[in-house]
Amino acid sequence: MKLWNGTASLIAVAAIFSGAAQAQEGTSDGPILFTNVDVFDGVNEALIEDVNVVVTDNVITQISSEELSVAGGMVIDGEGHTLMPGLIDSHTHLMFSGITFPEVLFQRSGYGMIQGVVIAEQTLMNGVTTVRDMAGDVFDLKRAIDEGTVPGPRVYPSGAMISQTSGHADFRLPVEPNPTITGTMTVPGQKGAGLVVDGVPLMLAATREQLRLGASQVKLAVSGSVSGINDPLDTTQFTLEEIQAAVAAAENWGTYITVHGYNSRAVNQAIDGGVKSIEHGQLLDAATLQRMSDEGVWLSIQPFTLCNEPGLTPEQNAKQAIVCEGTGKVYEAIKSLPDLKVVHGTDIFISPGKGIGVSEEVEQMERLLDWFTPYEILKMSTGNATELLQMSGPRNPYPGVIGRVEQDALADLLLVEGNPLESLDAVTDRDNIKIIMKDGVIYKNTLN
Template sequence: MKKMLSTVIGGALVCAASAATAQNTTPDSPILFTNVDVFDGVNEALMEDVNVVVTGNKISAISSEELVVAGGRVIDGTDHTLMPGIIDSHTHLMFSGVTFPEILFQRQSYTTIQSTLMARDTLMNGVTTVRDMAGDVFGLKRAIDDGSIPGPRVYPSGAMISQTSGHGDFRLPAQDNPMFGGARPVSDQKGHGAQVDGVPQILAATREQLRLGASQVKLAIGGSVSGINDPLDTTQFLLEEIQAAVAAAENWGTYVTVHGYTTRAVNQAIDGGVKSIEHGQLLDRPTLERMAAEGVWLSIQPFTICSEAGLTEAQNAKQAIVCQGTGQVYEWIKELPDLKVVHGTDIFISPGPGIGVSEEVEQMERLLDWFTPYEILKMSTGNATELLQLSGPRNPYPGVLGRVEEDALADLLLVEGNPLEDIKKVTNRDNIKIIMKDGKIYKNTLP
């Protein structure tokens, strides 16, 4: 998990967004975007000078012919590009806007309040969907979905399931294991983690997250940067434990994804049937080739800052190792066109309250050392479509996300200029003129 470095989103932008939420008079009133170029999330060539109609929460028409909407609203998109909302495939809404000690030692109510600010700022960065990879985010998701607060669509994992001495074990040396008379870990009490050992416990933890509404289940199967009890090189859980979690998830029609960096840990997880690898910066090429051949997803982040204030000396030593592996893995990704890759940020903690999540889009600029703007945006939109649909009947938002096509869900950004030529057309928030999620406009700064 990575410490977030970010800046405050301007109050004027937030005010503009608040006003924009009332712009759709009724959920079914159509909106017509005229004279726009379209990046559909998949193809490198823009659809030029087309008209797009949004009816309700879906895209109902895309045509180069003139379109008319009765009783609707017309938005002139001349010199602008209409594109899918950004999808952050790995983030932590409940762990943002607070420090790590606050997550572990302060009341949950404060963390929850900060997470609502993070959700709002995430949406106002143009991020309309997130896969939340650990944290008790279920209540936040419900409040977003019912319209109580603004925020992105949330694909929740719930508690990260970890073994004793694993990535999720943040106990201090004097704290005994619950199996030996110790208290239940604080992260488990708050619903952020589940420290378990053995097949019966891992089955119970997996089923509990599914009961709460997880769209996918996350295990920690290897060492981490932030963990205090798990060296980076370790392989965590036994094969039969991973297989048990996979079987329980498959019985509910969904899948298991895993935190893992190293070749040994990731190959064991793939042997166990997992469908997605989170991170993977220390993988070798044969493992990436195996993933490409077997259709296993790689959800990776550009961890290119090798030392950070706020981390301990031991954590920074692990961070440097991960950082050094990042560039090599990206080079191999370029050489493996069949590998399924999505972009995530792993935003974790912030220096304090009210800090915005600008890194969710600014991180994309780091990828320019390896990828074109088109490749970056495709990893952040259209590539994620199939990954989100792996949740099957547990998918909280059935339909097509990450693409601009007829009958897709209307999560759209209108940006000035062509983002496939200049990624800053998206990473500069002021350049995003309209943010739409589920057919509703949350920001509109067009003249």
């Protein structure tokens, strides 16, 4: 039987990681009772002190200051540590981490799939229990994680990023023909990484194709990018009609469109077209941010403060410097807009080597301390994301409350030493994360 190389790679990796997936630290046939814990619920600034929490199957079923017991289950003495939601990374690329741009553009998919499995496990072991994957053929990896074949976070997949000719996903060499003219799909398109489309009919087909594959939301690129080779930062990409077509296709499936967008003109056109979620936004002006706050449009932003990265070309670093300068300005503006819906993402990708792609995934939150308190940062990474994840409606792969510690919420939990609302070290120092639970299953337990 001949297998597609990505499938064969995933089967091989499954064999490697099946021991890790099955050797979870604390499986239990009955409920799990956490005693003697303080709780950060993902929403409120004050800890709920000295309570007991019961997890039954994959759901939080009780939170009480009274003594509780579970028959036939597991009791974990929390030792006064803090129980909090698992972290949510609202902008990841599991399939693009651990590899280089040439490997994305010119190599077969197998190696990237293997690295994706490694990245997924390390992401989970960083305490990140849910990710929104913002471009890449992550559908098979998500399936393997959900089935328990390999360890990893919950994945909200977008599938291939959709861009126009000369847009963010247009990584063609100068001699390559235009796919919308010749009908020959680019290599990134063939690999499910990024599609180049022009016009309403192709936009509808591309959006519907990602939904067919299982996307929980679909991503368009509506402005220039740092990494792109054909798209200056100031550009506005797609027409209003093209954006409206994608929004209509997503809404017909009960979900939404999110967009890669830096500058105000591009983002305002996207909002005019019905888009309710913006990725990045480091070059937005005050009026656009105010509009987003007034109209309930989400901002998924990343702390791009490293302005000269060795892996980028001089041209890319020149664009990166512009984005870095805008990052601080937008964070300052966010502080004056308490009703703006903001979540934290990392956008870590194209970092070759085993696990390098997530080596700073959690530490990246520390960059935000120049603008926000630990509570504000953690809320962006937990409770703020709850509503955003639920925007996928019937396409939500994990119906329920994620990102909060409350009764009936899904049991994605971290037990950390110290008070994370006073010091981020409680989560950015991995040794302080004593227990990692996802979907009611304990993947790490280093308590005495």
